[in-house]
Amino acid sequence: MAAATDQLTAVLSTWRQWDLTPPLEAIPVLGAVWAEGSGHRLYTLANNPALCARLRHRSTSTVAGGFAREISAWTHAANRGLAPQIAYVDNTEEIVVCERLCPEEKSICAQKLGALARAIHQLPNTAYRLDLYQVINDYLQRVPAVTKPKWQLVVDDPRVTQALRRLEQDAPRLCHNDLTARNLLYKQEQLVAIDWEYAAMGSRYFDVAIAMEPLPLESQDAFLSAVFDEQPDSDLVAAGKLIARLCTLLWQQCFDTDSLIEASLWPAQSKAI
Numbered sequence: 001m002a003a004a005t006d007q008l009t010a011v012l013s014t015w016r017q018w019d020l021t022p023p024l025e026a027i028p029v030l031g032a033v034w035a036e037g038s039g040h041r042l043y044t045l046a047n048n049p050a051l052c053a054r055l056r057h058r059s060t061s062t063v064a065g066g067f068a069r070e071i072s073a074w075t076h077a078a079n080r081g082l083a084p085q086i087a088y089v090d091n092t093e094e095i096v097v098c099e100r101l102c103p104e105e106k107s108i109c110a111q112k113l114g115a116l117a118r119a120i121h122q123l124p125n126t127a128y129r130l131d132l133y134q135v136i137n138d139y140l141q142r143v144p145a146v147t148k149p150k151w152q153l154v155v156d157d158p159r160v161t162q163a164l165r166r167l168e169q170d171a172p173r174l175c176h177n178d179l180t181a182r183n184l185l186y187k188q189e190q191l192v193a194i195d196w197e198y199a200a201m202g203s204r205y206f207d208v209a210i211a212m213e214p215l216p217l218e219s220q221d222a223f224l225s226a227v228f229d230e231q232p233d234s235d236l237v238a239a240g241k242l243i244a245r246l247c248t249l250l251w252q253q254c255f256d257t258d259s260l261i262e263a264s265l266w267p268a269q270s271k272a273i
């Protein structure tokens with residue numbers, strides 16, 4: 001924790017360079033940890049409650065160069081009101097000072113979530129495309145050795161191969177790829193997204209499948225209608241759901257050991273999709 005404090009203190013000393021209107025009048029004071037996710041900790045700034053500092057404490061991305069890509073996508077999104085505003089970025093220590101938005105005790109509206117996903121898909125294209133084959137194989141390499149053979153059988157399931165091929169053929173758009181409840185906040189009545197480290201060009205159907213997982217079945221049609229102009233492709237919806245579920249389960253094997261599901265349960269998991 002001492003090293004983290006030193007890194008954050010160094011960032012706070014650059015306060016005159018921060019992109020803020022109006023500018024700060026005094027050096028910020030580091031506060032306490034007020035939120036922590038699988039990869040980041042958020043710190044309050046004691047004399048600037050509208051700001052927070054985000055420090056990476058563990059990488060949950062398997063692809064090199066993810067931080068630079070995240071900041072690029074986050075900046076585009078913030079410019080459109082789809083993400084918190086960024087005040088300062090330390091690229092070396094991977095620290096971000098940004099607008100502080102506090103979670104609200106209200107359920108996620110399916111239509112607002114769909115509108116957010118749709119707006120993200122209209123952001124400028126980037127050079128990086130999400131390779132779902134690589135993501136799955138990278139996760140598989142991190143799975144504990146004792147369970148790896150069983151998960152290898154899951155990955156080799158012909159339904160997985162077919163779903164990946166369908167998604168690969170879909171026209172790519174910029175996607176957030178992690179629009180889960182923990183990455184959604186309200187800015188007044190506007191739903192916005194945080195944690196853009198998985199943002200990349202890819203299939204909208206994978207993106208919406210990740211977002212749709214926690215939604216009640218009765219809300220999913222309204223969500224999809226808010227995302228797509230046209231009638232959603234039912235085969236791509238099914239493919240997205242299958243691969244999203246597999247990626248979530250493999251991610252949990254690697255990074256969230258409190259939520260583990262045995263590979264033997266995959267047949268039931270996949271049939272429910």
